[in-house]
Amino acid sequence: MNVAKLTTGLPRQCFRTAPCRIVRGMVAARSVTTGAAASSTPSGSGDFDFDLFTIGAGSGGVRGSRFAASYGAKVAVCELPFDYVSSERAGGVGGTCVLRGCVPKKLMVYAAQYAEEFKAAEGFGWTLPAGAVQHSWTSFIEAKRKELQRLNNAYKNTLNNAKVTLIEGRGRLVDPHTVEVDGRRYRARNILIAVGGRASRLDIPGAELCITSDEALELQECPKKIAVLGGGYIAVEFSGIFGRLGAEVHTCYRQPLPLRGFDGEVRKFAADQYTAAGLHLHPGVTPVKVVRQDDGRLTLTVQHGGPTGHTEELRDLDQVLMATGRVPNTSGLGLSEAGVALGPRGQVRVDEFCRTAVPSIWAVGDVIDRIQLTPVALMEGMAVAKSIALNQPSQPDYWAVPSAVFSHPEIASVGYTEEAAAEVYGDLDIYSTSFRPMKNTISGSPLRTFMKIVVDAASQKVVGMHMVGAEAAEIMQGFAVAVKLGATKAQMDSVVGIHPSAAEEFVTMRSVTRKVRKPEPAAAS
Ligand code: NDP
Secondary structure, three states, X not given: OOHHHHHXXXXXXXXOOXXXXXXXXXXXXXXXXXXXXXXOOOOOOOOOOEEEEEEOXXXXXXXXXXXXXXXXXXXXXXXXXXOOOOOOOOEOOOHHHHHHOHHHHHHHHXXXXXXXXXXXXXXXXXOOOOOOOOOOHHHHHHHHHHHHHXXXXXXXXXXXXXXXXXXXXXXXXXXXXXXXXXXXXXXXXXXXXXXXXXXXXXOOOOHHHOEOHHHHXXXXXXXXXXXXXXXXXXXXXXXXXXXXXXXXXXXXXXXXXXXXXXXXXXXXXXXXXXXXXXXXXXXXXXXXXXXXXXXXXXXXXXXXXXXXXXXXXXXXXXXXXXXXXXXXXOOOOOOOOOOOOEOOOOOEOOOOOOEOOOOOEEEOHHHHOOXXXXXXXXXXXXXXXXXXXXXXXXXXXXOOOOEEEOOOOOEEEEEXXXXXXXXXXXXXXXXXXXXXXXXXXXXXXXXXXXXXXXXXXXXXEEEEXXXXXXXXXXXXXXXXXXXXXXXXXXXXXXXXXXXXXOHXXXXXXXXXXXXXXXXXXXXXX
């Protein structure tokens, strides 16, 4: 296995910075061969209710189930009843992405973008009567809820049309071939664990007063003043949403810059843009406690630097949003009892075929904690469906998985960061540019755009691309094809730009901005 290639697709902390030890260890430990990934048959018994039983009907579970069914397998999937906010008793067909992640978040991003557009419109000659533009949070939440109900039904129909049996209830493993759902047992040749993850809360006094992203998508009203804890995807995305909708936003994170694991220059540029967009950034702080004030609002105490640093109070907060990571949803599933190995964060350990230490049990998506992205879960689900139902051992390919952060401004990346590429290739040619986008020349927005291409100096292949700016996600999806196919810088240069666009900058950066060269080893004296 090409570990260097694989690492580019592993968790952010791994693939953007350094090779991932966990999966390398897993592969070595399990020594899985192609033949070993064929679907599992227990010795002695062939009496199964299903060829595949999936626990969890989120992105990965639904995709794996319906493709396995389309390949001829008899499939069932169990899922908790629908609710907007997840709990021990509530989930819903569609899972995190559809019901309390990517989809509602993106709808909120759209809602927030109008605020910016209304402001920009004046620069282009529009007059908006004072006070005439109002946002109704209630109407928006109602519209969002309606759309989520529609999607929940659409996902159920998809399963139904694919002839997958949907069982409502909490699934639990009884043994390597048996799942129990609310007291009823089902025997399956293969079991797929696709239960996703949930927001993790910091263990600090007052944590129960804070909300997570689940509740942030379901608030009764838009906060006027909010503190966001964490500097990851969810923290910067919600900061951008609430900021544009008019809230005073304080984003508090423990690193010097947000978005650990992203390209260093991207992090710096993004932080500057967030500030320009009006966020109050509090780098290098650790949350200490949250208390309820007499007037019902909240006070957050943070500590600067290490444990001996001074403390600071952020008062009069309507909400404190904990966006401090997500953990795999593995408790109470009977995994360890069935022999499934778990990692330190509770994640299900799998090999390169997404198969666990128990040959009949597979796992995909956030529960394996490789890359917590919906399209990755879909890819993993498809691979498992092929391995199980077509007996075609299939591995997900994690090289050049693009991703985007829907903050304000947007960020998108594919391939290596400069830091990770330097570790892998040594010598690099870096091309970068920063400019004021045409729209902002008269819109009044202070925001700028940053673009960067990371090139392996020896092969001249483009091994990383990064952008901070409007439409970064839409632009990066196209360039991800080129990176995945191994395009060289010269091939990118041969492409004619679309003018005037921001995207054309990616094919018109002709001069190397910086040459990164591995230091020569010191000569022995
Ligand atoms: P992230 O891992 O991205 O960020 C977690 C943040 O919490 C980091 O800033 C981290 O700091 C901080 N943190 C963790 N523990 C503590 C602690 N004890 N004290 C203080 N700070 C702490 O997680 P998110 O919850 O933002 O997102 C989870 C995953 O969901 C992401 O990794 C991503 O894969 C996925 N996602 C993807 C989106 C997209 O594609 N647009 C959108 C939203 C989520 P530090 O860096 O110091 O560890």
